[in-house]
Amino acid sequence: MTDELDPHLQDAYTEVLRRNPGELEFHQAVREVLGSLGPVVERHPEYTDAGIITRLCEPERQIVFRVPWVDDAGRVQINRGFRVEFNSALGPYKGGLRFRPTVLAGTVKFLGFEQIFKNALTGLPIGGGKGGSDFDPKGKSPGEVMRFCQSFMTELYRHIGEHTDVPAGDIGVGGREIGYLFGQYKRITNRYESGVLTGKGVTWGGSQVRPEATGYGLVYFAEQVLAHRGTSFDGRRVVVSGSGNVAIHAIAKVHQLGGTVVACSDSGGFVVDEAGIDLDLLRDVKERRRTSLTAYAEERGIEHRTGSVWSVPATVALPCATQNELDAADARLIVDHGCLLVAEGANMPCTPEAVDVLREAGIAFGPGKAANAGGVATSALEMQQNASRDSWSFEHTEARLAEIMRGIHERCLTTADAYGTPGDYVAGANIAGFTQVADAMLALGVI
Ligand code: NDP
Numbered sequence: 001m002t003d004e005l006d007p008h009l010q011d012a013y014t015e016v017l018r019r020n021p022g023e024l025e026f027h028q029a030v031r032e033v034l035g036s037l038g039p040v041v042e043r044h045p046e047y048t049d050a051g052i053i054t055r056l057c058e059p060e061r062q063i064v065f066r067v068p069w070v071d072d073a074g075r076v077q078i079n080r081g082f083r084v085e086f087n088s089a090l091g092p093y094k095g096g097l098r099f100r101p102t103v104l105a106g107t108v109k110f111l112g113f114e115q116i117f118k119n120a121l122t123g124l125p126i127g128g129g130k131g132g133s134d135f136d137p138k139g140k141s142p143g144e145v146m147r148f149c150q151s152f153m154t155e156l157y158r159h160i161g162e163h164t165d166v167p168a169g170d171i172g173v174g175g176r177e178i179g180y181l182f183g184q185y186k187r188i189t190n191r192y193e194s195g196v197l198t199g200k201g202v203t204w205g206g207s208q209v210r211p212e213a214t215g216y217g218l219v220y221f222a223e224q225v226l227a228h229r230g231t232s233f234d235g236r237r238v239v240v241s242g243s244g245n246v247a248i249h250a251i252a253k254v255h256q257l258g259g260t261v262v263a264c265s266d267s268g269g270f271v272v273d274e275a276g277i278d279l280d281l282l283r284d285v286k287e288r289r290r291t292s293l294t295a296y297a298e299e300r301g302i303e304h305r306t307g308s309v310w311s312v313p314a315t316v317a318l319p320c321a322t323q324n325e326l327d328a329a330d331a332r333l334i335v336d337h338g339c340l341l342v343a344e345g346a347n348m349p350c351t352p353e354a355v356d357v358l359r360e361a362g363i364a365f366g367p368g369k370a371a372n373a374g375g376v377a378t379s380a381l382e383m384q385q386n387a388s389r390d391s392w393s394f395e396h397t398e399a400r401l402a403e404i405m406r407g408i409h410e411r412c413l414t415t416a417d418a419y420g421t422p423g424d425y426v427a428g429a430n431i432a433g434f435t436q437v438a439d440a441m442l443a444l445g446v447i
Contacts, residue, residue: 006038012053019058023106025323029113029348030057036430039419044438050446052438059112060093061085064105065155067133069147071140081152083131085165086112089440092163093129094119094376096170096199099148099177101136108132110323111170114347115376117433118369121408124380129165131156137172138290149180156181157188162195162386168379169199171322174245175211179204194386198379207382208394210375213401215249215345217374218318220405222343223257225364225425226316228413229340234258239314240277241265242321243286243293246345246372250318251277263312265321268292270309273302313337320345331357344368355426370408370429377404 005013016030034053041048067079082105085093095115098107108130116128135148159165169178178199185196200206209216219233226232236259240247243266251261260276266286271277271293278300285295297304310317310330317334319326323346326334331354334342342358343366344350350358350365358365378401385391392400412428415435421427 003035005034006041008041008048009034009037009053012057015054016057020106020109023104023109025110025348026106026113028352029110032348032352032426033113033117033430033434036427037434040431040434044435046442047438050442052441055441056087056116056434056437057113059084059086059109060088062105062109063156063159067135067148067152067155069144069151071144079133079135079148081131081133081155082108083156083159083165083167084108084112084129085159086128086130087116087437088127089437089444090120091125091127092161093165094126094168094379095128095130096168097173097177097181098130098132098170099135099137099172100132101134103132103134111347114369116437117430118373119376120433120436121370121411121429122373122377122380122404123407123411124377124404126166126376126380129167130170131167132170132173135172137177142176145177146180149177150184153181153184154188157185160185160196162193162383166195166379166383167197168376169245171244175199175201195383198382200382202391205382205386207378207385207397208392209397209401210378210382211245212249212252212398213378214246214372214375215251215320216253216398217377217401217405218246218250218320218343218345218371219253219257220374220402221366221371221409222316222318222341224406224409225341225343225366228409229364231340232257233316236260236316237262237314238316238318239263239309239312240318240320240345241270241309241325241349242319242346243282244320246375247318247320248279248283248286250320250345251282252279254316254318255279259316262314263309264293265309266293267321268294269304269306270312271297271300271302271304272312273300308333310334315340317342318345319349321349322346323348324351326350326354328353328357330354334358335361335363339363341366343371345372347372359426364423365425367426367429369433370412370425373408374401374405377401
C-alpha cells in the first residue's frame with residue numbers, strides 16, 4: 001500500500017496535496033485508493049487520457065455554512081456545517097452526516113471520497129457524498145439537539161433532494177437527529193419527500209434493518225471471508241471496537257452466528273467480558289442512558305480498562321469506532337494473537353502502516369469500503385421503498401442485505417484475480433469500485 005505510485009497517479013496525488021493543504025485524512029484516503037490503481041491505468045490508458053483520476057479527486061461541489069442556534073441558557077452558539085457532493089456519475093450523492101467536534105472540511109472530504117467507491121461496489125445507483133458539523137451532541141439537551149438540527153437543515157435543504165443528494169446518519173447522527181432533520185425539511189419545503197434522507201423511523205418512511213445494516217453487513221462480509229478460508233464464526237472469540245450503532249449490531253450478529261464478542265470499547269476505554277458482551281446492558285448504557293462503558297463495567301462487576309482494546313486476544317477483530325484507531329503497534333498485537341481476520345466496520349479505522357503489518361502477516365483484511373457497505377446499501381433499499389411507496393418485511397430486507405454483501409465479497413475476489421492480486425480485498429474493492437465509476441464518467445463526457 002505504501003509502494004511508489006505510477007507517474008500518472010503520482011501527478012494526480014501531487015495535485016491533491018497542493019489543492020488540499022493540511023487535510024491529512026483526505027490525503028491518506030486518496031493515497032490508499034491510488035495505491036491500488038497502477039495495474040488499472042496501465043491496462044486502460046483511456047482513463048488517464050480523459051483525466052478521470054484528477055477529476056475523481058476533486059469534489060463536484062463543496063458547501064460550507066454557518067449553523068447558528070440558541071442553547072438552553074439563551075446563549076447564541078455557532079457551529080460550522082459541511083456537505084461535500086463528491087461524485088454523481090452513478091446516481092444522486094449519497095452518504096451520511098457526522099456531528100462531532102473534530103469534524104473539519106478534510107474529514108468530510110475523506111469520508112466522501114471513500115463513499116464514492118463503497119457506493120459503486122454495492123452495484124446500486126448511488127453517487128458519493130458526505131457531510132456533517134463540528135457540533136457535539138454529547139451533553140446537549142434534547143431541545144438543544146433539535147434546535148441545532150433545525151438550523152442545520154435550514155441551510156442544507158436547498159442543496160439536497162431525492163434525485164440530487166440524499167444524506168443519512170453517521171457518528172453522532174442517529175434516528176433522533178434524522179427525525180429532527182427530516183421534520184425541518186418537510187416543514188420548509190411543504191413536501192413529504194421521504195427519499196430525501198435515509199435512516200428514518202420505520203413508521204415514517206424508514207426501512208426495516210437500516211439501523212442494523214452496517215453491523216450485520218460487516219459480519220456477513222466477514223462470514224464470507226472466513227468461509228473462503230474454510231472456517232466460520234462458530235466458537236470464535238471476537239473483539240469489536242466502539243459501542244455505537246455499527247459495533248452494537250455487529251456484536252448482535254456475531255452472537256447469532258455462534259461467535260462470542262469478549263470486548264468492546266468507547267472513547268473513554270474498554271471492557272472485557274469473558275462471558276460475552278451483554279447486549280441488553282450495552283444498549284441500555286450507550287443508547288438509552290448515552291453514558292460511558294464505566295456504567296457497563298460497574299453493573300457487570302468487571303474492570304473498566306484504558307489503553308488498547310486490541311491487547312485482548314481474539315481470532316476476529318472488527319474495528320467499528322473511528323478513523324485511524326488501530327495503528328501498527330495494535331496490528332502487531334493482533335498478529336501475535338494469531339488472529340485470522342480484521343474487517344473494518346468503521347471508515348478507515350486502520351492506519352496504512354497497520355494494514356501493511358496485517359497483510360505482511362497473511363491476515364485476511366476486509367477494507368471498510370467493502371466490509372461496511374451494508375449500511376449505505378440498505379439506505380439505497382430505503383430509497384427504493386420510498387420511490388415505490390412500499391415497505392418491505394424485516395426478513396426480505398435482511399435477505400437482500402445478505403445477498404448484496406455476498407455480491408461485494410465476490411466482486412472483490414474476482415476483480416483482485418483479474419488484476420493479478422488474488423485474495424487481496426483492498427485491491428479488489430478499490431479497483432472494482434473505481435472502474436465502475438470511471439466507466440460511467442467516460443460515458444458522461446467531461447463534466
Ligand atoms: P456512533 O456514534 O453510533 O458510535 C461511535 C462509537 O465509537 C461510540 O461508541 C464512540 O464512543 C466510539 N469511539 C469514538 N472514538 C473512539 C476511539 N478513539 N476509541 C474507541 N471508541 C471510540 O457511530 P457509528 O457506529 O454510526 O459509526 C462508527 C464508524 O462506522 C464511523 O467510522 C462511521 O463513519 C462508520 N460507518 C457508519 C455507518 C452507519 O450506518 N452508522 C455506515 C458505514 C460506516 P463514545 O460513545 O464514547 O463517543
